[in-house]
Amino acid sequence: MIMSKTICCLFANPVSIAAACCLSLGIAAFAQDAATQNPSNAQYTNKIEPTYNYRFGKKHPFAPGDAELAGGGFIRPGAFPDARYCAHCHKEAYHQWRHALHSNSFRDPFYRASVNILIRTKGIEYSRHCDSCHNPVAVLSGALTEDSQVNRGFDDDGLNCMVCHSIQALKSTSGNGGFVMGVPAVITDAKGNRIPGEVPYQEIMDHTDRHVRAVMQDFYHSSTFCAACHKADLPQPLNDFKFISAFSTYDEWQNSRFSHQSPLTFYSGPKKTCQDCHMKRAPNKLLDYGAKNGMFASHRWLAGNTAVPFYYGFKNQLDKTIAFLQSGKYLHIDLFGLKPANQDSVIGPLGAVPFRIEPGETLDAYVVIQNKDIGHSFIPEIRDLYQAWVEFSVKDARGKVICQSGFLNPDGSLDPSAHSFTNRPVDKDGEFVDNHEVWRIHSVAYDNTIQSGQSTLVRYRFRVPSDVTGPIRISVKVNYRHFRKSYVDNVFGKDHPAYPVVQIASAARELKIGENQPAPRLPNEEPDWMRWNNLGIAYLNEVQYGAAVDAFSKVVRLRPSDPDGYTNIAVTEIEWEKYASAEASIQKALSLSPKNARALYYRALLERRASQPEKELADLLEVARQYPQSRDARRELGVNYYRLGDEAKAVQQFEALQAIDPDDLAAHYNLSILYHRMGLTKQAEAQQALFVTEKINSTARSLSFAYLQNNPTASLESIPWHLHNLVPSSNTTNASSNPAGRMPQKAAQ
Amino acid sequence: MKCVAVLLTATALAFSGPAQSESACPWINSATVAGASDVSISVDVQRSGSGSTCSFSYHQGTALHQVRIVVEDAGNPSSLPLYRAQCATPETPLNGIGNEAVICRAKPRFPYAEQVIGRVRDRRFVVFVSSSSRPDTRVIADTIRNTATKIAEQVAGNLY
Numbered sequence: 001m002i003m004s005k006t007i008c009c010l011f012a013n014p015v016s017i018a019a020a021c022c023l024s025l026g027i028a029a030f031a032q033d034a035a036t037q038n039p040s041n042a043q044y045t046n047k048i049e050p051t052y053n054y055r056f057g058k059k060h061p062f063a064p065g066d067a068e069l070a071g072g073g074f075i076r077p078g079a080f081p082d083a084r085y086c087a088h089c090h091k092e093a094y095h096q097w098r099h100a101l102h103s104n105s106f107r108d109p110f111y112r113a114s115v116n117i118l119i120r121t122k123g124i125e126y127s128r129h130c131d132s133c134h135n136p137v138a139v140l141s142g143a144l145t146e147d148s149q150v151n152r153g154f155d156d157d158g159l160n161c162m163v164c165h166s167i168q169a170l171k172s173t174s175g176n177g178g179f180v181m182g183v184p185a186v187i188t189d190a191k192g193n194r195i196p197g198e199v200p201y202q203e204i205m206d207h208t209d210r211h212v213r214a215v216m217q218d219f220y221h222s223s224t225f226c227a228a229c230h231k232a233d234l235p236q237p238l239n240d241f242k243f244i245s246a247f248s249t250y251d252e253w254q255n256s257r258f259s260h261q262s263p264l265t266f267y268s269g270p271k272k273t274c275q276d277c278h279m280k281r282a283p284n285k286l287l288d289y290g291a292k293n294g295m296f297a298s299h300r301w302l303a304g305n306t307a308v309p310f311y312y313g314f315k316n317q318l319d320k321t322i323a324f325l326q327s328g329k330y331l332h333i334d335l336f337g338l339k340p341a342n343q344d345s346v347i348g349p350l351g352a353v354p355f356r357i358e359p360g361e362t363l364d365a366y367v368v369i370q371n372k373d374i375g376h377s378f379i380p381e382i383r384d385l386y387q388a389w390v391e392f393s394v395k396d397a398r399g400k401v402i403c404q405s406g407f408l409n410p411d412g413s414l415d416p417s418a419h420s421f422t423n424r425p426v427d428k429d430g431e432f433v434d435n436h437e438v439w440r441i442h443s444v445a446y447d448n449t450i451q452s453g454q455s456t457l458v459r460y461r462f463r464v465p466s467d468v469t470g471p472i473r474i475s476v477k478v479n480y481r482h483f484r485k486s487y488v489d490n491v492f493g494k495d496h497p498a499y500p501v502v503q504i505a506s507a508a509r510e511l512k513i514g515e516n517q518p519a520p521r522l523p524n525e526e527p528d529w530m531r532w533n534n535l536g537i538a539y540l541n542e543v544q545y546g547a548a549v550d551a552f553s554k555v556v557r558l559r560p561s562d563p564d565g566y567t568n569i570a571v572t573e574i575e576w577e578k579y580a581s582a583e584a585s586i587q588k589a590l591s592l593s594p595k596n597a598r599a600l601y602y603r604a605l606l607e608r609r610a611s612q613p614e615k616e617l618a619d620l621l622e623v624a625r626q627y628p629q630s631r632d633a634r635r636e637l638g639v640n641y642y643r644l645g646d647e648a649k650a651v652q653q654f655e656a657l658q659a660i661d662p663d664d665l666a667a668h669y670n671l672s673i674l675y676h677r678m679g680l681t682k683q684a685e686a687q688q689a690l691f692v693t694e695k696i697n698s699t700a701r702s703l704s705f706a707y708l709q710n711n712p713t714a715s716l717e718s719i720p721w722h723l724h725n726l727v728p729s730s731n732t733t734n735a736s737s738n739p740a741g742r743m744p745q746k747a748a749q
Numbered sequence: 750m751k752c753v754a755v756l757l758t759a760t761a762l763a764f765s766g767p768a769q770s771e772s773a774c775p776w777i778n779s780a781t782v783a784g785a786s787d788v789s790i791s792v793d794v795q796r797s798g799s800g801s802t803c804s805f806s807y808h809q810g811t812a813l814h815q816v817r818i819v820v821e822d823a824g825n826p827s828s829l830p831l832y833r834a835q836c837a838t839p840e841t842p843l844n845g846i847g848n849e850a851v852i853c854r855a856k857p858r859f860p861y862a863e864q865v866i867g868r869v870r871d872r873r874f875v876v877f878v879s880s881s882s883r884p885d886t887r888v889i890a891d892t893i894r895n896t897a898t899k900i901a902e903q904v905a906g907n908l909y
Binding site for chain 1: 773777778779780781783784785786844845847848869870871899902903905906907909
């Protein structure tokens, strides 16, 4: 094989040449090759080590990322069998993967534009943080050091087949590439030992069981596998500041109804893993021995990335991505109600109650947007670059626009006052951090994402024209673009085609001038109890406790046998510090469903306030029995045992909590104290250090204020309860100031 | 020889002022150019102003392979026609490399050469790959073309 590599690698075209070379050799040659391809082989490591930059210590060669190589040292890039080799038997997988984000994870210009800034400003060794997930072969082969002479021919394959299929263990759910890479092998010997590198295809066909043993692991089917890269933090060695959580898609899933691991969700539903949504099985069109009963798990990983397939011209991938985003179930828009600007009460749910509209009247439209069926937040990652926003318009009977928000300007930039599901990271000077230069982030000025299963309320104030006669039509859409135009401008300059805008959800309602009578439910409209429930959740998220209790009370009236409505009232009242009425609501919930874990959890919190630790313990134990992976139950049980003086059991709970979320602050804090008391000084110091670095820096928050002070539109968006005032300023009545489209913006649209 | 002269003129036009010689090409390393780390390869890097030219040459068996990479200010209007004049075949657009890129078979200095001309924002890059080995088979011609494309992608990636 060494001989054939020398011949084939120069102008390497592995499909036509290497495969032919490989097929001509027997298993004996590959057995010999196995020895030389062992990732721990000293020869390759010895070659890399002398000039390798160990900035983060010899014990952490791949820091600031968390990837690990079984056996240590470095691994030859060629030790990973080429994707085209796998394609021989897995054509469907190969063709899907080639167009998917995973295969383009390093080379795509949107990534390179950002990581190149890191390399140029801080040094290539820092890029190991990003490339642990974007280009693990580069990291593990020791290529990310100055003047590296590693052949980077693997760059355009990103996460190739044998990167994922060689991972032998997961380090934790902390992300940052927290996996353990084993010997890349497509087959094991009879004893289960991994045989490195490529082998003749016939060898695999003769021992498919050994092939499966080499390339599959049970945990590949779990969401924790995805956590290795779909959760990330910015560690101190990267930003020279402190730990900052970057994104936590895995945690969001773990806290969602889809995981069946959290009792605290607003809704329940079927269990779904990441793979259930992003690797759906479908009939395979091409030969693939991995298919089962003609169905193959998608290796397209359809999600939200439209820019990369658009850039590369992968039309099929783009079309499927758009279809995925538009499947209609992920978000739900409810034009819930109207509130005359000079009144306090909201008329709603629209369609279910009569109301009257007068010409010249100023109205607030209440739009509830629910993250209905996404197993993580909307938007889950890279919120500073992805762009999702609400397009709101009111038109008269002739289609003339009365007012609008969330439109695209002629140059493709977004109306700066649009309601968008984004965040604004800021640096040490309180300036917006552009280009995803995450190593400069010190604070986040605001974050308007919607968590899984939850809702947000967007309010628009508009004025009905005084001369209007026919009906008016209110339309609401949630649009999505990958990426915001200003970033695409930064990547390519301004001379690039317009990137796709995808409408994910929409709703519209026609309103008559004068009397409006109740009407049949619109297509896709939720039942009234759910509309009130979603409004209540949105109010709760926007710290409108009184309004939230009112909305949940409507739910209780419409669904008196459902304990969740009462629990929702209790949750709100606990946050509102109205504990007595919260207890009444929770008891009502438990009378309807005595073992309801969510209600028991909140009753335990009330029992803690009432100094009833034994009752609290009993309730929390029942919650943990039903939901052993509930981080909340483990945390509160730890606190409970701590207060009861049972330190051993407290430690047990906090350690269980850390196994679920290694970055839980309460676990760090309490374990540092408990370990210290137990004489475990080193462990105590480690937990203390983690607590100090992971605790949110209150001083950094002032940087957000500096940014918001200079950016009034962002400042308004940062307020949970805000109004988008679309009434021209001269006509404004009782309105908070937000003249649409007039605010100067830092280049972030 | 006429082709060589034209290309050298284009390079000279691109870089006014004294050139500085370096050993490491900022856009790609030798191993990636050669497709292997165990190939003996000579490298010359000339920098001038905001531009640079990296020249690689190496032998494989009896064949001599040469790769030249020019990166320059895309605002320089005079050099582009000279590069395009090197194309012996119509330019074929390359998807997914830079803002835009084209590939063509270059006028033969050696029996076979390919050239990619592309741009990333305000930077132009030209990748010229030649081999003294005769393209006896379509596979060899394709691999030279594939090599030029892969080198161009590496260069473009580092220019973002």
